[in-house]
Amino acid sequence: MSDMSEDFLDLSEPDFEAPPIFADQDERRMHVRAYNYWASLLRGRELPSVTDLDPASIDDFGPHSILLDFTEDRENPRLRYIGAILREECELSSADIALDHVPSRSLISRLTDHFFEIIANRSPIGFEAEFVSQRGNNTLYRGILMPLSSDGDSIDFIYGVINWKELAGAEFEAQLAFEAHEADGEDVIVVHSPEAAVVELEPNDLAGRLAVARANAAAVQTADQRSRAALYRALGNAYDFHLASAGDPDAFAALLEDAGLKVQARAPLTAVAKLVFGADYDKTRLTEFASALGAAERAGIAAGGFIAFVVSAEGGLKGLVQRERAARAKPAVKPTTETVRARLRAADPLAHIDLQSDEEFVLLVAKRNESGGIDVLEAVPHTQNLLEVALKRLAAH
Template structure:
């Protein structure tokens, strides 16, 4: 990477959310809107695109100074010399200017305690603990006395594909206006909305998805958020994947709506699986680009990895893949998956248990113990040995093959009735 701290020409241009910030603020004073949510989805997707089959992207593949989309709103922390006081390897211009920090800032300990940058760096230990990207949102009173709403995402990077020794963070924000101005703006917005004609059904790109659930406009006059509007049946396979990833990113950020967000993400993953089945060539290309191998015995596992990320918790990957597999086993159509999951007894855990039960071998429905014993009594003896037997009719013998091709009896396994009964049933087949 080629990064220099403190020189403006080394930092990328203002992030996409910064353009027209004043207009956004005038229209929607209380909302971290679509651009801000899109930025974090794009940052997450950029992180996923750098994985290439590894647990974490290589730090050598990251060049924040040349990410015009969100590089200006980002910070790169270096833990290679320890986690107590990480080095700030890169600080975007927009973030530096908003926080009012000098270009010479080099350590986390130098970050002002009530700055927006501190909201981002305060979460870095969670990455070390979780070993996966984390998202967060909140509001606070900044050092300039402004009530500020912010949204951030932190993503791990590695220099050796195993150790998390770099963390890349992206953050965006909006300052709230005072109560009087807010009330006046709300009244103006509501009056303008009432004058608008009822909109026709809208078709949204997947990147609008992260704003789902945050638009306070009345349902009769606001388009449905894209996270709640999956791509159509004729959409390309990568559109389905992008939409599912957007939902996964929102799920990672939504602590209070985790169950609903998870179910929605699994629904989109199932739709993506159906699109993959209809376009095997496109699916193979996506797998190759992400460095994910297809799995004949677990075909839904690559689907889950593409949606949630290769570095996602393995236990959860297996669990989610099991849910999708059970739906496929039961012939659930993609539009019916959400209802299938909502009606499932025990939720996801119940579906996983049902699928595992379906995979178990069928119970032995062969002969009863009495029938098996009768057949063995009618068989000719292979050999007769002068070994003292107990009171049981059938006795298990443990033999060792010798070099002459003969069997040497080395022990009698008596006293274990269950083992003997299983051996009798097996021998009678």
């Protein structure tokens, strides 16, 4: 932390005027509610008394707040209170520690830049910014620091309230992509972040579903390639998109046309994989993804069930893909003369004639008559080889 001068707590402001209370729609913001609370503690004074503050009793924003005490060490103040939610975010086991013990890439560490503004202005300072958290995620935060005094003059305590939203790569991209879709194609610049997160947007149409699926698929590329969760989630989105496309074939066809893709009859799900992951994605991986989607479809997996399906599969995704490939590569069983015999035994007769024979199957010679029918003339003397030839011809038919 930067040096704080010896007299920083004794600055005066002769023309004090009570600050306003904000209302209406601003009340929806936590930092505005915190400001109004601070203002309510003034009671005609320039600074609220720290003895009037009891953050643990504030259900609204108390869990998001801290209380800094400068009375013992002006350069390294002590946190006398850290709200439970904020303490959890910063991974702190204690609610009473010196500021230099706070993790360097935590939200609380971001507040130190504003201390001098509080001292110089002798009034609350609101702020909002973005930084990369200790978990590597983009974190958007908004908050307020408010001066307090133990003697009515010196600023020797600061009360802060901060709210935030941590956005991992997939969520950040999905939100932008979805908003772009809602704006009918408005251009959006998507910035990748190093981690993936669960994205649970609920678009109403197929294009919106594709936007979310693509964002999660992008997270697979930017995240650690060993992250199975990110990959399974992206494939789950792709599978759900595929199921939804059956209910809106026209929209699906339009999306394929926009992407310059066509569905191949021998591998229909490859087009879905390309739509979601990109046509320039690794071809081997696209084929694997299509196989996994095909396995889920073959098993009749419902929407939302892909992740459980692949996790419970023997050998995971790899085993699933191998079995699906084996099933598709398995040659069709060609009928044999025995299967033809079984079929003939179960078939209904086309006609009946009185002809005595000891053989189960008999070759007959017939001719077409003038009315277009068939007249059976004679039975061919039994020859096993000749019969086998006839049965093979039927099997190949």
